[in-house]
Amino acid sequence: MMNREFSLQLLHDMLLVRRSEEAIARHYPQQQMRCPVHLSIGQEAAAVGICAALTHQDQAVSTHRSHAHYLAKGGDLDALIAELHGKATGCCGGRGGSMHLSDRRVGFLASTAIVGNSIPVGVGMALSQQLKRSQAVTCVFLGDGAVEEGVFYEAANFAAVRRLPVLFACENNRYSVYAGLEKRQPAGRKLTALAEGIGLRAWEVDGNDVEAVAELTADVVASLRDGAGPAFIEMPTYRWLEHCGHADDDHLGYRPEGELAAWQARDPLMAMLARIQPDAAWLAATESVLAQRIDAAFQRALAAPYPSPASAFDGIYASPLQEND
C-alpha cells in the first residue's frame, strides 16, 4: 500500500497528462498546431508510473507519441505547447514539433520520430552513465511496434553484454498505426519472453494501473542502480484516439467492435480516482489549477513569436563549419 501523498501525486500527474492531451485535441482543429500529433489519452498510467520512479538525474528517451513521457518526467508544459505551435519559446524553438521534445533540466533527453530510432541513443546514454560511475539510469520508452525493429535487438543485446543501467519501458497498445499485433507477430508470443531471450530481466504489469507500474518500476530502477543489468517492462494499454491527430478513428474499423469500449471501461484515470477516492475539494482545486495552467500555456503559445525565418539556418553544427568561400 502506497502512502497517500505519493498516490495523489500519481493521480495529479495523470490528470496533467490527460487534461493537456484533451486540450491539444480540442485546439487542434483551429490549425494553429501545424504538425502531426500523436496523443496518449488512455496510456497515461504507463508514463506516469514509470517516471514516478525516476529522478531528474535519470535520463529518458521516447518516441513519436511522447507528450505523456515528457510531462510525466517533469518537462515544461509551456514549452511543450509552444513547440506544438512552432514558436520560438518551444522546447526546441519550433524545430522539432510534437515528435521531437526535449527538456534536459529534468532528464528528458529527447523523443524522436522514427520507430525504434531513440532506443540505441538511450542505451548509449546508459553506457556513458556506467563509464562515469554515475548512479543515474536511463529509461527507453518504446512501443510494441518498435520491438519489431532490428535496432531493438541490437541495442538490447549490447545493454545485456555490458550490464547497462537501462530500463526498456514498453507500452504495448497492440497497434502499429492501423496494423494489429496479430498481423505483425505470431500468436501467443510474449514480449517478456522475447526480451528475456536477449538477456533482459523482464516483467509484465498492467499498463492501466499506475500504482502497480510505479511499485514495480521503483524496485526495478533500484536494481538497475545496484548494477543488476538491463530490464524490460511490458505494459499492456490502449490508445483511445486516432494514431495521428486529434479525433476518434474507431469508425475506420481496424479494431474489433467493442475493443475500444472495453478498454475505456478500464480507464486508468477513472480507476485511480475510484481507488484512492480523493477529497472532493482536493480534486476540484487540482482540476482548476491544471485547467488554468493549460489555458495559460495555450495563450502564451499563441502570443509568442515565431522564430525568424533567417534563424532556420542557424545551429546546424555545434562548432560551425568553417566555410571558406
Place this chain on the structure above:
Amino acid sequence: MARIHAAQAIHDALHLAMAADPGVVCYGLGIDDPKRIFGTTAGLQEAFGAERVFDMPTAENAMTGIGIGAALGGMRPVMCHQRLDFFLLAMDQLVNNAAKWRYTFGEGHKVPLTLRLILGRGWGQGPTHSQNLQAWFAHVPGLKVVMPASAADAKGLLLSAIFDDDPVVFLEHRWIHAAIGEVPDGDVRVPIGKAATVREGDALTIVAMSYLVAEAHHACRALEQAGVYCELIDLRTIKPLDMATIRASVARTGRLLVLDSGFATGSVAGEIIARIAMDDWSLLRAAPQRLAAPDCPEPTSYGLTRQFYTEAGDIVRAAGKMLGLSQLPLEALPPARTHHDVPGDWFTGPF
C-alpha cells in the same frame, strides 16, 4: 617529426586522443583482435582498458546510435569500420539522429562522434567492399566529412575529428595506410575545412581527394617533364569544401580538372564544378572536367578491374586534352605496378 606510415599516424592519433581525454572511447569490430584494424588500434586496449576500447556486437546501426547517446552523455566515441559498406546498415542513426540532433534539439546537445570508415580498393574488393560514398555523407546537413591523403593529414584530421563537437565522417582509404610521410609529433591538428595546395603551377588546377592525390602527383611530375606545371589541390575535407582555395587557383590557371574516387553522378567533383561554373564562369578558359568512378558497381575479377580505376595515365590524358597538348609525356610516368589491383607488390591480400 617522424617518418611513418599513415596507418601508424592513425594509431598515434588514437593513443594521443585517449590519453588526453578520458571521455574518448574507441570501438568497432576487430578493434582488439589479433589484426587490430590494420594495426591502427594496436596497444590501445592494453593502454586504456577494455571498458574504453572494445569490440562490439555485429550491430552497426544500434552501435552508431549508442555512440550518439554516449556522445550526448559527455563521451567522445570513435567508431571504426573496416569497410564503409558495412556501415550502410547504420544510415538511420547517422542521417536521422547524428546529423539532425544538434539542429533539432539545440544548445545543450552536442554529438562529438567520429566514424572511421575504411574504403577498400583492388584485390577483388568487388561491389560491396569498395564504395567511396563521400558524396552521400556530404549531402546531409549536420555532418562533416574528411578524407586524408597523407600520413600527416591522417593524424591531424583524425585528431580534429575526435575533438570536434559535431559528428565527423573520417573516410580512410585502405591504400593510404601505406603512405609514408613526415608527421609532426604530439597533438598537431589539421583544421577541418582547409584544402592544401600540394603542387604549384599555372597551367591547370587539379583537385583530388584521398588516394587519387597520389596518382595525381605521378601525373603532375610527368607533365612537368613536358614543361607543363599543374597546380594540385588536396581537398582533405569534403564537407565543408574549401572553395576559396580552389577558386584562387582557377583564377591563376583558368582550367579545372577534378578527380573523384566516387561514382560520377551526384559526385563531389560535380558539386565543385557546378560551383565554379556558376560563380566563376569568367575565370574559365576551358570547360571544367572530372575523372570519377564509372556509374557502375565495382566488379571483383582481376580481369574486369584492369581499366576500372582512374590512374596517373588517365589524368595525363585528360590534362593533355584540356591543354591541347600534341604530345603526352606518358613515358615519363613511373613504371606501371606489376599488378593493377594492389598498391604495390608488397601487398599480398587478403584485404
